[in-house]
Amino acid sequence: MPAPASAPAVRFDAVSKVYTTPRGPLQALDGVSFDIAPGEFFGLLGPNGAGKTTLISILAGLAHATQGQVTVMGHDVRADYVAARHALGIVPQELVFDPFFSVRETLRIQSGYFGVRGNDAWIDELLEGLGLADKAGANMRQLSGGMKRRVLVAQALVHRPPVIVLDEPTAGVDVELRQTLWQFVAKLNKQGHTVLLTTHYLEEAEALCSRIAMLKKGRVVALDRTANLLAGTASTMLRFKTDDALPDDIAAQARVTGRIAQVTAHDAAEVETMLGRLRAAGVRVEDLEIGRADLEDVFLEIMQGQQ
Structure with a gap:
């Protein structure tokens, strides 16, 4: 047919x-x-x-x-x-x-x-x-x-x-x-x-x-x-290395691989807030990068938002 x-x-x-x-x-x-x-x-x-x-x-x-x-x-x-x-x-x-x-x-x-x-x-x-x-x-x-x-x-x-x-x-x-x-x-x-x-x-x-x-x-x-x-998710991603424990609120949304932590942010103000929280918690940050979110970030955000 x-x-x-x-x-x-x-x-x-x-x-x-x-x-x-x-x-x-x-x-x-x-x-x-x-x-x-x-x-x-x-x-x-x-x-x-x-x-x-x-x-x-x-x-x-x-x-x-x-x-x-x-x-x-x-x-x-x-x-x-x-x-x-x-x-x-x-x-x-x-x-x-x-x-x-x-x-x-x-x-x-x-x-x-x-x-x-x-x-x-x-x-x-x-x-x-x-x-x-x-x-x-x-x-x-x-x-x-x-x-x-x-x-x-x-x-x-x-x-x-x-x-x-x-x-x-x-x-x-x-x-x-x-x-x-x-x-x-x-x-x-x-x-x-x-x-x-x-x-x-x-x-x-x-x-x-x-x-x-x-x-x-x-x-x-x-x-x-x-x-x-x-385009429909958080557009900014903080990537950094640290040996220290992250504050609980940041750890809950971070993607951690060994010493590398990645955290999404929606705008520049949120980036500054996160960096301030890390400084206040005494987290020593190395090799800080600020870039665009990728598909893995989108995937995790969608999966975590679905029950």
Whole structure:
């Protein structure tokens, strides 16, 4: 069945999911609705347990929604699942591979799953673009974890899907792989591919995603363009190092990593008030910086404001 001409790349329409557990029903998703436009680079963010993996599992056909509908390029993921899955390429969090085949053989087999023949030219482009060209003949079990993750990306792209889902694609990988991956995915996005990204590296989402949805406890608690989310929160961030305990009122809103503390402020007067409180409490401050809030600050502010 052909997709409607004006269909969004991905549509989640009032999607709910309830799991049956020994302790009773567990509501993993509660009426999630949003569209992703063709060619969009879209971020799906949320703390652990927010429902991101469940939503992607429903999108991929690995789980069924209790209520609601999900479509990919206009194809219902249940009623028209063959067309929906052909339109979708998913890079999972887990490293899943067959240890008996080489990298090239793995990609040829993956092509066969989708009925794609004569795909060697595209496979060569994937290998080159993802830094795997010199590993094409290597057995999968010989590869490092980072290289295996590159192969997972290539597998998801081998049938040229219009919609690409990246589920924590850079978790636990080195800087080189991140740069290689994002350069290649950004190129595909410019060519018209739609990208849905979930990540805990919020600086990646800020840099890459034009629009973002945030989930908490199975519900959408924010949905807007990235620029609007950044503009709608505290615009100033104090960053400094200290070995001293922060005053309770500042500690309650600070983000502390080792010796580095970060505190949001809404204007210059609030900045001066905070610095005065630190001085009065005898907190010795080193390497003080005053800059703009980033997506991580926005994320924490939104999550802390939602019950």
